[in-house]
Amino acid sequence: MALELYGHVFSSYTWKALIALYANGTPFTFRGVDGEHPENAERVQAASPAGKFPLLVDDGVEIFESTAIIEWLALRHPGPAPLLPTDPAEAVRTRMLDRVFDNYVMNVMQESVAEVLRDGALSPATRARVEAQLDRSYRWIDAWLETYAASDPASDAVSLIECAAAPSLFYADWVYPIPDDCPRLQAWRAHLLALPAVARCVEDARPFRAYFPLGAPDRD
Secondary structure, eight states: OEEEEOOOOOOOOHHHHHHHHTTTTTEEEEEEESTTTTHHHHHHHHSSSSSSSSSEEEEEEEEEEEHHHHHHHHHHSSHHHHHSOSSHHHHHHHHHHHHHHHIIHHHHHHHHHHHHHHSOOOOOOHHHHHHHHHHHHHHHHHHHHHGGGGGGGGOOOOHHHHHHHHHHHHHHHHHHHOEEEEEEEHHHHHOOOOOOOOHHHHHHGGGGGGTTTOOOSSSO
C-alpha cells in the first residue's frame, strides 16, 4: 500500500513532513484535511491524543508528530536525502536542532497566531514576549550557523534539521523579521526556501496566504 500523508498545504508541520518526502522522491498520496474532506479529518482526530495533523499512514501503521514521521521515513523509506546521520552522536545533535526549531521558533511564533485566532487581535504584551523570544532564538541560530557546513549556499542537503528549519523560519520571519545583524540566518532562510523540496511547499501554499491571521507580507 502506498504511503498516505494527512495534512494541509498551509500547515507548517505538514510542510515539515512533506519536505522529507519530496527530498527523497518518496511516492505517497496526500490526503487534505479541510472542509471538503471530513473523512480525512475524522481519521486524523482518531489517530492521536490531540487529533492534529500531519499523520502518516504506512500500510495501516499510523505515525503522528512530524519529527516521528521523518524518523519513520528515514528508517522505512530511505532515499538520497540523509534525513538522519548514521553516527549516533551526530543523530543526537540533529535531533537537538530539530527541537530548537520546533520549540524555540515555530511554537513561539504560533503563540501570536493562536492569540489572534482566539481573541481577534494581538496584545502588546504577547507581541513583546514573542518578539523577544524569537530574537534570542535568531541570534543563537545565527551563531550556530557559523559551524554548520550544510548551510553553505552550494549545499542541497536535506536532513531533519532542514525539514524543521524551513517552515519555522518561513513563518516566524513573517511575524518578526530576522534582524539585519543576523546575516547568516537571513541568507540561510533564503537558501532553504530555494531548495526544490521547500520551494514546492511554498508554491502549493501560496493560494492560502490570505488566511494567515497576522497578514502575510508581500514577499517570499
